[in-house]
Amino acid sequence: MKTFSAKESDINxxxxxxxxxxxTVGRAAxxxxxxxxxxxxxxxxPHVDCGDFVICINADKVAxxxxxxxxKVYNRHSGYPGGLKSITAGDLLEKRAQSVITYAVQGMLPKTKLGRQMITKLKVYAGAEHPHQAQQPQALEL
Incomplete structure (x- = not known):
């Protein structure tokens, strides 16, 4: 028996x-x-992006x-001396609720080119509406 290795043409x-x-943020992520x-x-x-697209709605109502x-503090640095910017989870949830979910999921993906390709398949929206009705997404229970 041979080991199966998926190719880009095999992926559905x-x-x-x-x-x-x-x-809860971490469990959902x-x-x-x-x-x-x-x-x-x-x-x-493992070495092929064979995952699916995920649309997250109501990101502003996570717990x-x-x-x-x-x-909890989210840090980022501009690269210049004194360029550290910090924001708490509560403030980030008010300003950009999408970023809370994106940061949590991104931390659980590989830190490679493959991981950066995978995060592009994540679409996060703060409200209940999304513009991806043409793709006919299936509801997923967490």
Whole structure:
């Protein structure tokens, strides 16, 4: 028996829509990252992007456990001296709710060119509306 290795022509991608209302950020991000990588498929191949597209709605209604809204800090640096910018999870959730989910999922994907390709299949929206009705996404329960 030979080992199966998926090729780009063998991949069949689907679209899923996930409602994040009331979901915990980390737990939802772990399941979304699994779908983006394609690990839920029998044809999973580690060095090929065989995952599906994921549309996340209601990103502004996600939940953090404990005191993470005030204690968790997202940092970024411009590269210049004194260029450190920090924002708490609560403030980021108010300003750009999409970024909270994107950062959480991105941290669970590979830190390679393949991981950067996988994160492009994630579409996050703060409200309940999304412009991807033409793709006929299937509802996904987390």
């Amino acid at each position: 991608r689907q679209w899923f829509v996930v409602d994040l209302e009331g979901e 772990a399941k979304i990252a699994t779908i983006l990588r394609g690990k839920h498929k029998a044809t999973y191949t 953090f456990t404990g005191k993470k809204l005030t204690d």
